[in-house]
Amino acid sequence: MSAPLVSARNLTVRFATQKGPVDAVRGVSFDLGREKIGIVGESGSGKSTVGRALMRLLPRSATVAADRLVVCDTDVLAADEKIMRRIRGRRIGLIMQDPKYSLNPVVPVGLQIAETFRLHSPAHAGARAAREATLALLRQVRIHDPERVAGLYPHQISGGMGQRVMIAMVLAGGPEVLIADEPTSALDVTVRMEVLSLLDELVARKGLGLLFISHDLNLVRRFCDRVLIMYAGRVVEALKASEIDHAKHPYTQGLLASLPLIRQPREILPTLVRDPAWRESA
């Protein structure tokens, strides 16, 4: 593999809160190539914070430190805001959880896609070129009547369609890396698979790197190439998705053990017992 798209070494994120500093992410390291990496953890484990730290989208109260944090050949720790703006959207895109909140409610969705396109198109693209591109992107995300949908407001479309619009909006900047932060958690179970297969196909066809953040271990092991298990701000285990059944860390084993299985019904699902030591040792 050539130079990775994302390279993080010993990434630490500290939030200043009223009750003193809190470390949300502690010493996380990984490399992302043109592959799909899943980050799995419960809420509060710091998985979303990792994604946002890569794009430097954290609130002012957060301090990011790392031995190395390189995204698409750019040192994120040293870059100024102007350089970051040129990376965001153009080289690394962020798909968020719920289109109901992540799309601007008072702007037609077509314009929100066109905005990303015009922001990152090499020559100053005119309104017509942006509109063409918008319709093409909507078709790419399998929306069949793009002319109609482009003029709708976010509250007028369903969650599944909203998430496809979100994907189109993120793709409009032509990024090489996608961060998908729980992209299907807010969707109905029936449309989850549609959105996932769409994402899968687009990532494969365009050869993108994908950081897939989720709390759903089953989903991630089927969908991703590699999996990072996070607990209390640390990566406690990193392994190939195919080898997840051979996980060594007790937390991962516990997670696996507490999953319900169709073929082997269990009387009582075991409860995960947390060992305080997991917080400290990697």
Added chain:
Amino acid sequence: MSASSPAIDDGPTRGPARSALDAALKQVAAGWASYRRHPLGMVGLALIAALLATALLAPLIAHVDPNAQDLRQRLLPPSALHWFGTDHLGRDVFARVVYGARTTVQIVALVTVLVAPLGLVIGTASGYAGGLVDEVLMRVTDIFLSFPGLVLALGFAAALGPGLTNAGIAISLTAWPPIARLARAETLSLRNADFIAAVRLQGATPMRIVLRHILPLCIPSVIVRVTLNMAGVILTAAGLGFLGLGAQPPLAEWGSMVSTGRQFMLDSPWVVAAPGLSIAAISLAFNLAGDALRDVLDPRNEA
């Protein structure tokens, strides 16, 4: 009394009551701890305390009679003897400002005493009764709300005749609608609660339900809201005084002191400066306290 009754009877009836009181006290303590983190809120509270102390201890703070005239001593600039100077009748401005605190406290107390019960009764009745009663009462509330406060207060003050009490009544007549709205909203959310249904099943009359069970629960938010609105009340009272429709001379009132001082302002600015700054300080105090209070109760606002 409790000593004579068997211990078994005491347990169940007193237990919950005591724990409810405990919980309430704990909540107040937590609120206070959170309030104390707002330095500006503490400044506001200190200023309000200072106002109350000044009003209570006015004769000890100012050694002269605020109404004692001495035409040989008129319009003297501030000095060691007259800290804030003297006015056009030779009265000591410092003494008048100190006694003016009494007037302000009286108005604040009067408005609170009138507005809180009025708003509570109208709001809870409207919310609990619903239907036509609600429709009529809320329509009346809307009509009162459709006036700028000062204009309405001016009208009432003039109609009732000038004077401290009437000014308080006039301001109260303009200040109750937001309180009633608030109490109504609280009542609506409480009306269908399980414990109200339980009381109803025990055969309690609507009157009893409203007065004994719903109204007390609305009191904390109403008190907070009255505090938040107090700065506006003080400014309106001062405005009435300035326009000659508030407390009447020779009673010391800050707004009317500014008004009478107007014509001497060019040569003797102190007669206007001191009472004006006092109004500003107290209304600022209530604003600061209100801000902190809002913060404590609704942390989302500023977090």
Added chain:
Amino acid sequence: MSAAHGPTLHTASPADDPEDDRVRRFLAGLGRVAGRLLSIALTLLGLLLLTFTMGRLLPADPVLAVTGAEVNKATYDRVYAELGLDRPLWEQFASYVGNVLRGDLGVSATTGHSVLSDLGHVFPATFELAVFAVITGVAIGLPLGIVAAVNRGRLIDHVARIIGLAGHSVPIFWLGLMALFVFYAKLHWVDASGRLSVFYEGMLEPVTGLLLLDTAMARDWDMFRDAVSHIVLPGLLLGYYSVAYISRMTRSFMLEQLNQEYVIAARAKGLSTAQVVWRHAFKNIRVQLLTIVALTLGGLLDGAVLVETVFGWPGLGQYLTRGLTMNDMNVVMGAVLLTGAMFMAINLISDRLYRILDARTH
């Protein structure tokens, strides 16, 4: 819904007929409009009842206002009957409502003119002052509130907060006096008292009644400058109070938006802070801000009463306070009624605009 229950429950229901359905929907719409009109009419009636009560309570004898203080018993009783004061209260109220609807607000006991024509003269003065103040308030308050929200907790935010707190705390009449003391008496930067210098009095035929507009249209720039020099202090002062309110509300609306997910999504697209704020967040608060500006306009009527008294501005507020001190019943009733009606109209219009402009409601 009808697809689920309709066929089995009532097969031949008239609601299934599309023509009938349209009629029904039209009638429902008509009913809504009628309901709204009725509710406006009821509120207006309430307003009239309020001013009527106020007028009856006023410690002024309406008979003496007509006849003067020196009057014999016979004349007094005749006028008493002429004014309808011997009739029951509800009849008096009915005739008051009738008079108001015909545009008859009575005659002012002090000016001798009809109250309606008096109001026609004083209202433009207040309107001009209020518009000047609102423009100041929006021009300064809106950017201030946005900058404060974006830089929350930094210096500019604290400055905005202090400006706001002062605006909510310092009595406007006192600040007005202080401003007169400094800018008029000491620095001689501005003129004071009234809308024009005595020298220009009566030289201009009013067209709109707004002096800045009238003098500009007449191309009389000396007079224009004189008018500006009169309005600038009361206008800015009144404007300061709207700055305080508008900036505070703008800040709080903006903060709410800046915490939304779509703001992060917009930043993730590569937009700059300014672009995120103006193209995205601001669009979400425009409609709310409109309501705030309308409310400010209503609140300014309050401030105007005091500012007009301080600056001798011949507007509605001064007319009202003069009526109050002179116990001029018709003037008080007329001025209070106009203020209430204005306030009501502003609220109604802003409410309608809110519904029309808010993209989320349709």
